Amino acid sequence: MRVSLLTYSTKPRGGVVHTLNLAEALAQAGADVTVWSLARGGDPGFFRPVDPAVTVRLARFDDLEGDTVTDRIVRSIAVLGDEFDSAAADIVHAQDCISANAVGRCIRTIHHLDQFTTPVLAACHEKAIVEPYARICVSSAVAQEVRQGWGFEPTVIPNGVQASRFADAAGDDLESVAACQQWRARLGKYVLAVGGIEPRKGSIDLLDAYALMRRDDPDLQLVFAGGETLFDYRGYRAEFDSRAAELGIAPIVLGPVPDDTLPALVAAAAVFAFPSTKEGFGLAAMEALAAGTPVVARDLPVLREVFGKTVRYAWAVADLASQLTAAMDIDRVRQSAGRELAGGLTWDHAAERHLDFYRSLL
Known part of the structure; x- marks a missing residue:
């Protein structure tokens, strides 16, 4: 079976991570897989090496001075559409709205x-x-949101997780311990958020919660990692910076972190903050559970579904602050359950489910 998976970026966004891991698992299961993507700013490849069993096709996408967000999205669709060869696959599977608009007839993961x-x-x-x-x-x-909004009946296939990669980062071998110690020496004791500074990630709420936490723990740091997207959040980032100055705090903004150092960054955190206002699954938080790092998530139905009792939940800023503080006193029962949950979600199983779904459509 020839499968084309499409994503919109080579950067480590959640949908891109999903696409690469699914592609590799599909290829290992015997599918002929090609991943298509935009390569922004002359990127030579994805943010991490891709299994040679997967063919990678990139469409060069250059940022143009004066482009609006709308201009960039419209041009992204055109560039990817011009590059894509629909005749080269039995299954065309788009992972986002840009690639779905670019290729026409396709399967879409929402x-x-x-x-x-x-x-x-x-x-x-x-x-x-x-x-x-x-x-x-x-x-x-x-899937329920799609059903209620449009009347469609999507098939539900949960994400896999590279659980062992993050569990190993929290191990007691010399290399893992040293990698975590390097982050702690650089950052101190820290609250970690992965995914960048943007409205959907609830970044300003986390900033406000952190300001409350520092009253009792002035040495505590707030760290943001990741955050590469086609969308323009400059207004929100300006609001974030203004709020930080008003509160008298200076969060550490790392930007995109190399893929091989991310697990140690997650494992070394005192607590992982996940205050997103909208999510489909929460892969970054599941990776934190695999590392044994306590997680506090926004109290959303989707996150209750995915994480159950393995994480703490909060909605308002004050609750977020109190739950993050409480989570740093690690609950071993919750930690063990989180590791078990993450370890049970494999990309091999996700690939099997996808192949069954593809066959049902051919």
Whole structure:
């Protein structure tokens, strides 16, 4: 079976991580897999090496001075569409609204639903839900949103997790201990958020919660990692910076972290903050559980579904602060359950489910 998986970036965003891990597991299961993506700014490849069993095809995408967000999205669709060869696959599977708009007839994984006020982007989002001939969601909660909003019945296939990679980072061997110690020497004791500074990630709420926590623990640091996207959050980032100055705090913003050092960064954190206002699954938080790092998540139905009792939940800023503080006193029962949950979600199983789904459509 020839499978083309499409994503919109070579950077370590959640949907891109999903695409690469799924592609590699599909290839190991015997599928002929090609991953197609935009390569922004002349990127020579993805943020990490890809299994040679997977063919990678990249469409060069250069940022143009004066581009608006709408311009970039429209041009992204055109560039990827011009590069893509639909005749080269039996299954065309898009992982986001940009790639779904670029390729036409396809299967679409709807990781989460967005809300856009710009007409062109709203139309792009709508088309990427309505026009695919089949749909997958990574959680039942998002599938229910699609069912209620559009009347479609997506198939639910949860994410896999590279659990052993993060569990090993928290191990007691000399190399793992040294890697964690390097992060702690650089950052001190820290609250970690992965995914960048943007509205959907609840970054300003976390900033406010951290300011409350520092009253009792002035040496505690707040660290943000990741955050590469086609969307323009400069206004939100300016608001974030203004709020930090008003609160008199200075969070550490690492930006994208090399893939081989990320597990140690996660394992060395005192607590992992996941205050997203919208998610489809929560892969970064599941990786934290695999590392044994306590997690506090926004109290959303989708996260209750995915994580159950393995994490603490909060909604308002004050609750987020108190739960993050409490989580740093590690609950061994919750920690063990989190590791077990993450370890049971494998990409091999996700690939098997996808192949069964593909066969049902051929």
